[in-house]
Structure formats: structure tokens, C-alpha cells
Amino acid sequence: NAGVTQTPKFQVLKTGQSMTLQCAQDMNHEYMSWYRQDPGMGLRLIHYSVGAGITDQGEVPNGYNVSRSTTEDFPLRLLSAAPSQTSVYFCASSRPGLGAGELFFGEGSRLTVL
Amino acid sequence: AQSVSQHNHHVILSEAASLELGCNYSYGGTVNLFWYVQYPGQHLQLLLKYFSGDPLVKGIKGFEAEFIKSKFSFNLRKPSVQWSDTAEYFCAVISGGGADGLTFGKGTHLIIQP
Numbered sequence: 001n002a003g004v005t006q007t008p009k010f011q012v013l014k015t016g017q018s019m020t021l022q023c024a025q026d027m028n029h030e031y032m033s034w035y036r037q038d039p040g041m042g043l044r045l046i047h048y049s050v051g052a053g054i055t056d057q058g059e060v061p062n063g064y065n066v067s068r069s070t071t072e073d074f075p076l077r078l079l080s081a082a083p084s085q086t087s088v089y090f091c092a093s094s095r096p097g098l099g100a101g102e103l104f105f106g107e108g109s110r111l112t113v114l
Numbered sequence: 115a116q117s118v119s120q121h122n123h124h125v126i127l128s129e130a131a132s133l134e135l136g137c138n139y140s141y142g143g144t145v146n147l148f149w150y151v152q153y154p155g156q157h158l159q160l161l162l163k164y165f166s167g168d169p170l171v172k173g174i175k176g177f178e179a180e181f182i183k184s185k186f187s188f189n190l191r192k193p194s195v196q197w198s199d200t201a202e203y204f205c206a207v208i209s210g211g212g213a214d215g216l217t218f219g220k221g222t223h224l225i226i227q228p
Contacts, residue, residue: 033215040123042204042220043158058215090157098165101146101208101216105157 002026006091006106013081013113021076021109023091029104031094032074033058034066036087037108043090049074050096081113116141118205120219127195128227135190135222137205147188148206148216149179158204164188175199200226 007022025032033048035058045058049068063085065077074093078085088110092103121136139145149161162173169181179190188205205219 035218040220042120043218045215045217048215098146101148101206102160102163103150103158103216105159107157 004091004093004104004106006089006109009107009109011109011111013078013111015081015083015113017081019078019081021078021089021091021111023074023076023106024072025074025091025093025104026072027093027104028071029093030071030096031100032068033092033094033103034064034074034076035090035092036060037090038087046076046089078111081111083113085111086113087111116145116207116209116217118207118217118219120203120205120222122222123220124223124225126225126227129197130194133190133192133195133199133224135203135205135224137188137190137219138186139188139205139207139217140186141207141209143209146208147179147181148208149173149177149188149190150204150206150218152202152204152221154201161190161203195224195226197226197228200224 004025030051034046035043037043044060047066049055055066088108090108091106094103117140119138147164150158151161152158164171164181172178177192203222206216208216
């Protein structure tokens with residue numbers, strides 16, 4: 001099983017550029033989420049989804065969009081990149097209910113915005 | 115909103131020393147509690163979890179944690195650490211059905227000196 005797959009692993013953008021971080025899971029998990037990890041800040045929730053067609057905002061959603069057209073895929077779009085979005089991004093999936101906190105993480109995408 | 119506080123941002127220990135990392139959460143209702151670990155260059159993985167029942171839970175690699183409801187705490191312990199335990203440790207909480215995602219603490223960076 002591949003688990004949770006994120007692409008790309010590394011990306012450098014210029015301010016104002018847009019891009020999409022891809023996330024796919026093959027575990028048939030209903031819940032998926034995006035976090036960003038910054039030094040001294042832990043992980044902060046950007047957006048999450050409890051199923052296909054359903055998304056909601058987390059703690060730090062500004063500047064990001066998501067969609068969930070299938071159970072497997074949950075892409076994160078940066079609309080107009082800013083240096084403050086330089087971070088490591090993790091996609092995660094989980095089952096609903098008691099399994100919701102048992103997250104399976106991708107390997108991360110390191111984004112630098114110049 | 116729930117929040118998680120980890121008391122120590124950086125901890126340095128010698129091999130064979132005992133470890134205790136503090137974690138407190140703010141939510142007053144029913145919660146599920148987790149510790150995640152991130153080894154250098156890797157993604158987060160689940161260390162242990164508490165849902166209900168015995169407040170002393172055991173995880174992988176000899177780690178354990180004790181849930182003390184009256185203190186809103188979920189401290190992580192290990193009797194004798196090894197160099198390979200060098201990592202970042204995150205406490206996390208989820209409430210209700212878990213649909214709105216996991217809330218992480220800011221993490222504790224643990225360094226074990228040989």
C-alpha cells in the first residue's frame with residue numbers, strides 16, 4: 001500500500017505565483033486534511049474534508065483553496081503565493097469516528113516562496 | 115475551541131535517562147488524546163493514543179502516557195531513553211466525532227546525547 005502520497009516533495013515559487021500540492025490516499029479514508037508545519041508553531045490545520053464534496057476551513061485557511069471531488073484526492077491550491085506561505089505542508093487521512101485522530105501522514109511538501 | 119500546551123520546547127537528555135514530556139489540553143468535554151513523533155527528515159507517525167478506559171496507555175518503542183482528567187493532562191513518559199529517540203514529539207487532541215480535525219501542540223524537540 002502506498003498510503004498517503006504527496007507531490008511535489010520540494011517546490012520553489014516566486015511571490016504571486018500559483019500552484020497545487022497534490023495528495024492522494026489509497027486507504028479509502030473518508031477524512032482528509034492539510035496541515036502546515038512551521039518551526040515553533042507545531043502543526044496548524046489549513047483545510048479538512050469529511051468526504052467527497054465536503055470541505056471546511058481549519059485554523060489558517062487564508063490564501064489556500066481545496067476541493068474533494070473523489071475520496072482519494074485532496075489537492076491544496078495556493079492562489080497567489082506569499083513568503084509567509086513558506087512552510088512544510090503535510091496531507092493526512094483518517095477514518096471517521098474514533099479513528100479520526102489516528103492520522104496517516106504523507107511525507108510532506110517543502111515549499112519556499114521567494 | 116480546544117487547545118494543547120506542551121511545556122517544554124527543547125529537552126536534552128543523556129542516554130538511559132528517564133523522560134517525561136508535559137501536555138495539557140483545554141477542552142472540557144470528551145476528548146481523545148494522542149502523541150505523535152517525527153524523526154529527523156520523516157513525517158509524523160502515531161506513538162500512542164487514549165480513547166477511554168485505563169488512563170495509562172502504552173505505545174510503541176517503550177513509551178507510555180497517563181491521562182489525568184482532573185488535571186487535563188496527558189504526559190508522555192519513557193523510563194530509559196535511547197539515542198534513537200531523538201525526534202520531535204507532538205501532543206494532540208480531538209473532540210466529538212472528530213470531524214473538525216486534530217489540534218496539535220507546538221511540539222517538543224528531544225535530543226538524546228550518547
